[in-house]
Amino acid sequence: MSDKGLKSDKIVSRRTLLGASAVAGGALLTAPALAQEKTTIEWKMVTSWPKNLPGPGVTAQRIVDQVARMSAGRFRIRLYTAGELVPALGVFDAVSAGTAQMGHTASFFWQGKIPASVFFTAIPFGLLPHEHITWIERGGGQALWDELYEPFGVKPVMAGNTGVQMGGWYKKDINGLDDLTGLKIRMPGLGGEVMRRLGATPVGLPPAELFQALQSGVLDATEFLGPWSDRAMGFHKVAKNYYSPGFHEPNGTGEALFNKVALDGLPDELRAIVLEACRAENGRALAESDWENAGSLKLLQDEDGVTIKPYPDDVLQALRTTSVAVLLEFAEKDALSKRIYESNVAARQRLAPWSDVAMRRFMSARDGNT
Template sequence: MSAATRRRLLAAGTAAGTLGAPAVLRAQTPLRWRMVTSWPRNLPGPGMNAQRLADRIARMSGGRLMVQLYAAGELVPALQVFDAVYSGAAEMAHTASFYWAGKVKAASFFTTVPFGLTPAEHAAWIEHGGGQALWDELYASFGIKPFMAGNSSFQMGGWFKRELKGLADLEGLKLRSAGLGGELFQRLGAVTVAMGVPDIYPALQNGTIDGVEFLGPASDLAAGFHQVAKFYYWPTFTKPNGTAECLVGLGAWQSLPDDLKAVVANACAAENAYTLAEADWRDGQALATLVEQHGVQLRRWPADIVAAARRASEEILAGFTAGSDLDRRIQRSYQEARQRIESWSRVSAEAYLGSRGGGA
C-alpha cells in the first residue's frame, strides 16, 4: 500500500469518526424525568421510598435515565400529583392510589381495602391474579401507567385525642382518613377529612381534626402524632395493606427503549419488596419506643366498632356492583382473589402466628 493510499484511508476514517461522534454523544445524553410525590421529603417510609426509587432508576440505567424528585408542595401539592402526570407537568409520581377515589372510583383497590388483602395477598393478586391488567386499564384513559413501588405493610388503627370506648364515641368525631377507609368511618358516624401528609400534624395540633389514620408506627413516630394524641388503636381494619404506586405518563413510558422500560419496572419491583421488609423491621422498634419512651397508650378497638366496620365494609364493596363495567370487574376480581387465598392464609400465616403467640 502506497503512502498516498494510506493517507486517503486515514483521512476517510477520521472524517467518519467525526461524523459519527455527535450521534454517539446524543445517544449518551441522559433522559431527565421529574418525579412528584405526595410525601414530605425523606419522610421515613414513603418519602424515603420515593427517593430510593429515583436513585435506583439512575443506577440501574447507568445514568441514562435521571429522575429529579420533587417532594409534596415543591412542584405541585401532595394531592395533585396524579393530575401533574396526566397533564405532562411531570413524567412520574410516587403516591397512593386511594387518593384518587374521587375521580377514579375503583382506585382504592390498588392501595388497600377495609378487611381486604394483606401485603403478600395483594402482591399475589396484582402479579398473578389479573390485578395489574385491570389497574393498567383503569388508568389508561388518563394516559398513565401504574406500578407497585413500595409497601408500608399493615397499618395501625389510628391516633385519637380521647379514648374510644364504643361505637357511640365515633359520632361526630373529626378524623383524617383516605380512600375507602374514609367512607367506612363516615358510615360509622365520624366526619372524615382528606388532606395531604404535610397538613396532618398541624390539623391535629390545632383541633381541626380529633384523630388521624395514617401509617404504621415508624412513620407515625416520625410524623410526631404522639405529641398531640396519646391513644393509639389496633388492629387496623381499614388498611391491612400499604401499597404505594409509581405513576408514569404513557407518553414518557412509550418513548423509552425496551431496556429502560425494564429498568423502571424492575426498580419499582425492588422498591416494593425492600420497603415492605423495611416497614416490618422498623415498626416493631418504633412501637416499643412510642409506648416505653413517649407514654402512648395502646388500645384495641372496641368489639362493637369492629363489628359495625365489617358490616359497613361489605356494604361499600357491594356498592361497586352498581358502578361502571370496569368498577364491577375490579371489585369481582379483588373479591375472588380474597376468597381464593383466604383458606390458605387461615391455615398458614394466621394459624402459625396464633400458635407462635401461645394460642391453640
C-alpha cells in the same frame, strides 16, 4: 381539573415530554470499531410525601437513586416532594398532563376522580400485603389497574409497601359506637366512608397538614401509616391513644405513575430499569417497614407514653358489617368497578384459606396458643 380536561391534556407529544429532557451526556463509548455518543434522559418525579418521610418518602428517593445507578447515569430523575412542583394531591393530574413524567403516591387519593382506584392501595378488611401483591402480579389486578387509568394516559405500577397499617391516633378514648358520632377524622379511601356511616365526619387532608390539624383541633383523630412513619410525623405529641387494627388499610401499596407517552418513548433498556426499580422496591420497602415499625412501636410505648388500644368489639363488628355494605354498593357504580371488586373478592377467596392454614395456624402454634 375535570376528567375531560385530563383526557385532552394527556395528548402530549413525545417531543414535548422527551425532547426537552434528553441532553447530551458528553461521553463517548470507546470501542475498537465504533464510538457512539450516549445521551442522558432527564425526568421529573412528583410525590405526595414530605421530604424524606420514613416509608413512602424514603421509597421514592430510593427508586430515583436506583434508576441512576442501574443506568450508569444515563437516566436521571429529579424528585420533587409534595408542594415543590405540584400539590400533594395534584400528582395524578400532573403526570396525566405531562407536567412530570412520573409520580409517587397512593391510589386512594384519586377516589373522588376514579372511585375504583382505592382498590389498588387497600380496602377495609381486604387483602394483606403479600395477598395484594399476589393479586396484582398473578390474579389479574395489574390489567384492571391499567384499564382504569388508561383514559388518562397514565400507567400505574406498585412501588413500595408500608405494610399493615394502624387504626389511627385519637385524642379521646373510643369506648363504643357513640364515641364515633361527630368525630372529625382523617381517613382516606373507603374506610372514611365506613366511618361516616357510623357517625364520624371524615376530613380530607394531605399528609403534610395532618400534624397541625390534629394539634389545632381541626381533627379529633387521624390515621396515616404505621409506627415508623407516624412517629416521624409527631402525632404522639398531641394524641396518646393509638388504636388497632387498621381495618381500613390492611395493606400499604405505594403507587408509581408514568405518563404513558414518556414511558413508551424510553429506550427498552431504560424502560426495563425504571419498572424493575419500582418492582424491587415492593419487597425492600415492606421488609424495611416491618422492621422499623416494630422498633418504633416499642419507642412509642416505652419513651413517648403512648397507649396501644384495640377497637372495642362492638365497634369492630359495626366496622366490618358496614364495610361489607359499602363495598357491595361500590361494586354497582359501573361495569369496570364491578369487575375490579369481583376480581379482588375472588383473589381473597382463593388466598384466604391458604393464609389461614399456612400462617394463622403457624403463628398460633409458634406463640403457644394451640
